[in-house]
Amino acid sequence: MKNINIFIAGAKDLIEARRVFKVLANNLNAEYDSKQLDISLTMRSFEDFVENNNQTSYDDYIAKESDIVIFIIEGRIGAKTEAEFKLASNSLSKHGRPKIFVFMKQYDELTPDIAYVNGLMSTLLSDYYYTYRNYDHLESIAKDVLREAVDSIAQKSVANTEKRAGRSRLMSWLKLQRYAIVVLLLAIVTLGVFMFVGRHRLPNEPITIVVGGGSVANYVEDSLKIDLRGYDDLIYFHMPSMASLSTLGEEITDPNYRNYTFVFAAERADTMAFFSSVNIDDIKTDVDGCVLGAYLGDDPLCAIVENDPLIREYVGAEDFERGRISLDALKRILEDCSRFDIHTTSTTSGTRKRYADLLLSKGHVLGNYKPFNETETIVTTPGYPSVRLASRFYTSKNAKGATKLLKTLSLYDVVDGQEQLLVKRMYVYFAGCGKMHKHSPDSMKQIETTLVYVPQPIIDFLHDLGISTEQIDDDNYLHFEVAEKIFYLNE
Numbered sequence: 001m002k003n004i005n006i007f008i009a010g011a012k013d014l015i016e017a018r019r020v021f022k023v024l025a026n027n028l029n030a031e032y033d034s035k036q037l038d039i040s041l042t043m044r045s046f047e048d049f050v051e052n053n054n055q056t057s058y059d060d061y062i063a064k065e066s067d068i069v070i071f072i073i074e075g076r077i078g079a080k081t082e083a084e085f086k087l088a089s090n091s092l093s094k095h096g097r098p099k100i101f102v103f104m105k106q107y108d109e110l111t112p113d114i115a116y117v118n119g120l121m122s123t124l125l126s127d128y129y130y131t132y133r134n135y136d137h138l139e140s141i142a143k144d145v146l147r148e149a150v151d152s153i154a155q156k157s158v159a160n161t162e163k164r165a166g167r168s169r170l171m172s173w174l175k176l177q178r179y180a181i182v183v184l185l186l187a188i189v190t191l192g193v194f195m196f197v198g199r200h201r202l203p204n205e206p207i208t209i210v211v212g213g214g215s216v217a218n219y220v221e222d223s224l225k226i227d228l229r230g231y232d233d234l235i236y237f238h239m240p241s242m243a244s245l246s247t248l249g250e251e252i253t254d255p256n257y258r259n260y261t262f263v264f265a266a267e268r269a270d271t272m273a274f275f276s277s278v279n280i281d282d283i284k285t286d287v288d289g290c291v292l293g294a295y296l297g298d299d300p301l302c303a304i305v306e307n308d309p310l311i312r313e314y315v316g317a318e319d320f321e322r323g324r325i326s327l328d329a330l331k332r333i334l335e336d337c338s339r340f341d342i343h344t345t346s347t348t349s350g351t352r353k354r355y356a357d358l359l360l361s362k363g364h365v366l367g368n369y370k371p372f373n374e375t376e377t378i379v380t381t382p383g384y385p386s387v388r389l390a391s392r393f394y395t396s397k398n399a400k401g402a403t404k405l406l407k408t409l410s411l412y413d414v415v416d417g418q419e420q421l422l423v424k425r426m427y428v429y430f431a432g433c434g435k436m437h438k439h440s441p442d443s444m445k446q447i448e449t450t451l452v453y454v455p456q457p458i459i460d461f462l463h464d465l466g467i468s469t470e471q472i473d474d475d476n477y478l479h480f481e482v483a484e485k486i487f488y489l490n491e
Contacts, residue, residue, distance in 0.1 A: 002038055002154050005065050007058070007098075008045040009084045010072035017072045017103075018045050020139050024146055039154050055080060063091045066098040067153050068146075074105040076113035096272065099149050102129045103138060104365070115363050131365055208234040208457055211244040212264025213350055214374060215299050215394035216426045220264070222393065223297065226464060233457070240348040248429055249274040252289045255436045260457050263429040266299065266350025266394075271486055274429070288434030289452055290480060294467045294489045298423040300392045301354065301411040303330060308385035310339065315409065325409040327422065331364045333387055341384040343372040345394065354424040355389050358413070391424060428465060430458050432478055432487065444477075451477045462489075 006025065008018050025043040032039040049057045062069055062084055069088045071081065088100050107114050130145065132138040210217075210228060217236065220226050228236040237244075244263050251257040253275070263274075274291050303325050305311045312320045314333050319325060333340055345351045347368070356366040374394055386406070388395075395408070411422045432452030433439045440453040454476050459469050471489055472478045480487045 003040045003042060004067045004150055004153055005061075006041060006043040006068040006070065007062055007066045008043065008070045008072065009058075009062075009081055009088075011074070011078055011081065012046065014072050014074060016135055017074075017138065018047075020135055021070060021142060021146070024139065024143055027143075028147065028150065037154075039150065041150065058084065059087055062088050062098070068149055069098045069100050071100070071102045073102065073117055075107070075111070077117050093272075099153070100128060101145055101149065103142065104129070104131050106131045106133050118360055118363050118365065129365055131367070205233075206259045206457070208260045208262065208461060209247075210234060210236045210262045210264065211239050211247050212262075213240055213244070213266045213394070214238055215266045215351060215391050215424075216264035216296065216428075218374075218393040219297055219299060219426060220465065224466065234461070240346045240350075245269055245273045245429070246275070248291065248431060251431045252291065252434075255434070256438050258438060260439075260455060260461075261431060262458075262461065264296075265427045265429060266391075266424055267353050268425060268427060269293070269429060269486070289437060290432045290434075291429055291486045292432045292452070292454070292478070292489065293427050293429045293486050294462065294465075295491055296426040296428055296465065296467075299351075299394070299426055301351075301358075301422045301424060302390055302392060302395070303409045303411060304386070304388040304390050304395060305407055305409055306385040306387075307405045307407050311385045311387070320407070320409070323407065323409055324412055327358060327362060327411060327413040330389075330411065331359060331362050334359065334364060334366070337367065337369075339384065341381045341386045342367075342369040343386070343388045344369045345373075345389070346371045350426075351391050351394055351424060352389070358422060428462075428467070429486070430454075430462075432480070451479050454478055 006021075008021055010017065022043050022045075025041045029041050044061065046058060049061075066088070069084070071085055073081070077085070085100075085102075088098055092098060092100060104117065130141055132141060208231070217228060217238065221228060228234065239247075245265065248261050248263045251259075251261045271291060305315075305325075311333075314336075315325050315329050319329070334342065344355065344366070352366070359366050372388055372390075390408075412419050413422055414420075432454060434452060435444045435447070437453070439455045444451075444453055454469075454472050456476060459472060459476065462469055468490060478487070
């Protein structure tokens with residue numbers, strides 16, 4: 001039986017909000033029992049610490065026992081709740097747990113207290129920060145969030161158990177939730193590799209695998225004039241940036257991994273994102289390789305909008321005619337989202353993450369809107385002007401059924417009195433192989449200094465991308481200092 005411990009943090013007077021989550025936990029336990037799943041949820045708040053009802057007990061439970069910590073905030077965050085948030089964040093950074101979710105009641109006015117909360121929560125991905133209108137709305141969004149989190153934890157537990165038994169970490173899938181989607185994508189990549197090898201390569205020959213977001217791939221093909229499908233020994237898979245990162249973690253932690261992996265990311269990545277499907281203990285004990293990266297270029301952000309009077313009212317006539325939109329104007333549109341048909345890229349895309357971070361700097365939490373992809377046909381909704389949060393290299397290419405022309409508006413902001421076009425930085429990531437890795441030479445095992453090996457096919461592709469490899473020596477070695485951090489060749 002996998003028991004998952006959950007702690008609810010927040011002001012003590014939020015009794016009804018805590019009740020919502022405890023009822024959800026009971027309902028999920030009943031659901032898992034009816035499906036004969038070996039999962040049990042234990043949800044606790046300060047009321048459940050009868051014998052040791054003190055802050056030390058709460059802190060110990062958060063840092064040492066909790067798998068999930070839920071923060072409920074209405075208007076402001078108290079000093080104790082803030083301390084609990086920082087404690088949970090620190091534990092997540094060091095140990096990979098607990099998962100953290102923040103639920104904040106929607107506000108009518110951005111007060112200094114709320115602005116402070118938004119700034120504090122900016123350390124989290126926007127995917128883990130939700131707003132709710134009332135307790136009925138809280139229940140409706142929390143149910144899916146909690147189920148996804150539990151499924152992810154249970155999936156990882158199953159994978160770790162099977163690894164210790166000498167079986168694959170990717171044997172079992174739960175529902176297609178966030179973690180399971182990553183697992184599915186990894187399987188698709190594996191299947192694609194087998195099909196590619198069967199048609200183009202000998203079985204014992206490694207190939208180069210490129211995975212990642214469409215905006216980076218479009219940049220590589222359109223600006224760098226590189227045909228990713230023109231290589232005999234390379235296969236490209238389109239995945240959202242944040243979902244693709246874990247494919248590289250598999251290569252770094254598996255010494256027998258036979259292919260070469262590149263990840264295109266429409267955002268600067270965090271180290272732990274590469275190891276979301278890997279046992280955290282493996283990272284500490286078995287890995288002497290590291291994640292390497294390089295900056296590729298910038299992708300200007302833009303909004304694709306209808307040429308509609310309501311859009312022009314929010315954007316401003318002058319900006320609209322000049323083909324641009326301010327970040328403040330975009331914020332106003334999103335705050336009045338019920339008047340528009342809003343679309344974003346997928347929740348795991350780097351483009352969406354960049355928009356979320358920029359809007360959070362203005363005190364606005366980007367909501368969950370309908371996703372779009374660049375190849376879909378745009379069908380507008382009468383009376384609700386379309387607004388799509390896109391970028392130069394990832395934009396909707398087709399329009400059908402539109403009663404008005406679509407217009408692309410470049411996104412800008414005013415910083416220190418100066419107008420600045422807003423962009424997202426694009427990166428490529430790859431593996432620095434450790435001493436025991438299949439790709440590393442046997443002679444490397446006797447070397448004591450801190451270094452990684454970069455196979456020649458990786459260096460060759462970096463040269464194709466126009467990236468300097470002068471920090472890699474003639475023997476394909478790269479010296480680095482901190483394996484837990486990403487080493488960038490050109491930053």
